[in-house]
Every structure is written in structure tokens, then in C-alpha cells.
Amino acid sequence: xxxxxxxxxxxxxxYFPNGGGPTVLDIGCGFGGMTVALSGxxxxxxxxxxxxRAKVCEYVRLRxxxxxxxxxxxxxxxxxxxxxxxxxxxxxxxx
Numbered sequence: 001x002x003x004x005x006x007x008x009x010x011x012x013x014x015y016f017p018n019g020g021g022p023t024v025l026d027i028g029c030g031f032g033g034m035t036v037a038l039s040g041x042x043x044x045x046x047x048x049x050x051x052x053r054a055k056v057c058e059y060v061r062l063r064x065x066x067x068x069x070x071x072x073x074x075x076x077x078x079x080x081x082x083x084x085x086x087x088x089x090x091x092x093x094x095x
Contacts, residue, residue: 015048015081022048027087032060036067039080049082057084 004010012021024042026035029049038047051057060082067077 012046015083016046016079018046018075018078020046022046022081024048025050028052029060029082031056032063032082035060035080035082036063036077039077043079045079047080049080050085050087051082052084052086054084057082 007021010021013019016022023045024038024047026038026047026049029035029051032049035047035049038045049060051060064077064080064082070076
């Protein structure tokens with residue numbers, strides 16, 4: 001996965017169909033329990049689950065797709081997404 005040099009250059013449309021970037025970050029989201037819960041508790045925020053394990057990240061992605069399908073009429077869970085990454089390896093040059 002390639003990372004943008006600056007967070008402002010990230011295209012978040014693939015993650016959040018409702019627009020905008022993440023406002024809540026769940027680092028080490030595991031199987032997505034907190035990410036899913038925060039999505040419902042904070043409907044005006046975009047919640048991003050961040051997970052290092054590829055298979056677990058894929059599980060959460062598929063879980064969110066299933067929840068979006070079930071809640072399609074209310075657009076539920078469209079403010080939640082998951083991204084695979086390692087916070088220990090990404091260099092932060094702009095703080």
C-alpha cells in the first residue's frame with residue numbers, strides 16, 4: 001500500500017462514500033467492534049478503523065459492507081471504514 005506524502009492529498013472517497021476524511025480513529029481496531037459502535041454513536045463523524053493484520057482488516061471491511069447492505073435505507077455505517085497499516089512504520093513529517 002502506498003501512503004500519500006501529506007494527509008491533505010489523500011482521496012477518502014473510496015473509504016467514506018458520504019465524503020470527507022476521518023474524524024475519529026480506532027487504532028488497532030481488531031475485528032471492528034469499537035469502529036462499528038462508534039459509527040452509530042457518532043453519526044456526524046467519519047470513523048476509521050486502523051489494523052495491522054491483513055485478514056482481520058478484510059474481515060472488518062466485509063463486515064461493514066454487510067452492515068451497510070442491511071441498513072441501506074437509513075445509510076447506516078457509511079461513516080465507517082477500515083484501513084490496513086502499521087502506525088509504527090509510517091513516518092510522520094508534518095505534525
